[in-house]
Amino acid sequence: MSADETRSLASSFASYGATLRGTVGLAYAPVGGARVVALGDWTGGVAWSTSKVPLAIAALRAAPEAAKSDVVQAITRSDNAAAERLWSMLGSPAVAAAAVAAVLGEAGDTGTRVQSRRVRPEYTAFGQTEWSTARQALFTAHLPCLEAGVEVLALMRTLDPGHRWGLARLAGAAAKGGWGPDAEGAHLVRQLGVVSNGSGWTAVVLGARPASGSFADGVALLDRLTEWVAAHLRRLPAGRCPR
Template sequence: MYIDRSRAARVRKALSCAALAVFLVAGCGSGTDRSDADETSITEAASHADQKGLSITVPGTLAASVAELQAGVRGRLGLAIMPVGGDQVVSFGDWTTGPAWSTMKVPLTIAALRRSPGNASYAVSAAITASDNAAADTLWQSLGTNQEAAQAVQSVLREGGDTKTTVPATRARSEHSAFGQAEWSLAEQVRFASRLPCLPQSATVINLMEQVQSAQRWGLGAFSGAEFKGGWGPDASGAYLVRQFGLISTPSGQIAIAFAAQPDSGAFSDGMTMLDKLSTVISQHLDELSGGRCPA
């Protein structure tokens, strides 16, 4: 019998990368009942998360399924999950950070609406539902100088709990927006998403995130009622990064999700397919995830 040893090695590596995630996912939120022993195990695992060699991934869990998917695709992928109102980010995969691309249009639109509540409804809607770049540029310009615009968007990120991401004022690549080239990690993005429903004047943007046009309803778009925004674009060599973030609902509340794919082929379509597969994996393990709500 032929054994694909390289694939087996990838599975082992991916399972190692997913270490302790199953415990932390189960520990997110406040909607599930657990014994004191369970809580102790979760706490001990979290407190020793930086110890090398700790591997407690359990077969059949989300952590194991993501690891198996990662081992079977040609490319890199990453996933971060956090309950709304929670404080613990759970991460999977080997992709962690990169350009925000159009996902940064969410805090941009919030900043623009706050600056000018009567902002042109077309620009606001098109920037989110159609990811229209001209509309987003209009919103950026409405915030003042490039420096003022960058600071306004960054302030929204800070309010949403992202303490690290810096929004550039100038274009690193002349053909792309300044805000789209901001380095936005999945961990900081999902932290922002987990507080998005709790931010003042965010309701309009969140409602639009549920109305993303059909051509862009891949990935999280497979979840009924999902509120999400995608972003995608090529690096200097033309290879695409494809990413999304948003909110999905469960009986115990909402879950914030941020994920990304960078296929070896560099093709946008392959990135979409990877996120579709990752969404399917998430849907198969929703019972492991506890949602949350904004603090009263």
């Protein structure tokens, strides 16, 4: 992708984002590639349930048969109890965090520190990991190329109906969302996904902090961001895993 095309997309997104009621961001990269482009004012935050993707991969590697049922529930329904069981399968919190971090590292994200303690007691430790849009897009770009990544991607294409928003509305897309409130109750809603543009696959990460702070408005913003992605999809860089 040329520098002029990158600037054109950035300008388009900035104009589009200015019409939305909230702080939004997006990052993209070709599958199998390392060049990430991040757009918008929202650049990252708490991972919430998007962290279940690398967690599922780590658990499938550690205990393929024992983890399978809980991986299905953690990805397709975003079931927290199932995800906690996967976390426990990996060992102590520190060992589990290291196993998930190793998955991120294989995908090129060596800078994200997987949280091993419950920062907020009512939420999972791994869900409170701080994950930037750029690093998450880099991970997502290599997700299809990882051992057990294809299995998790297949589940990301079969989400329960209540989770089919944002990128999951695009034909053939694999997506996983995450959401939750900050200490004041204002929600962050985010999502990672792999989408096809006809010539290859593109990793896309979306995030929004709605002005109202509500989860429903956050989902609506991700739906709007997905409309921008769909309109520009053939201009986004696409790739495939190295053979």
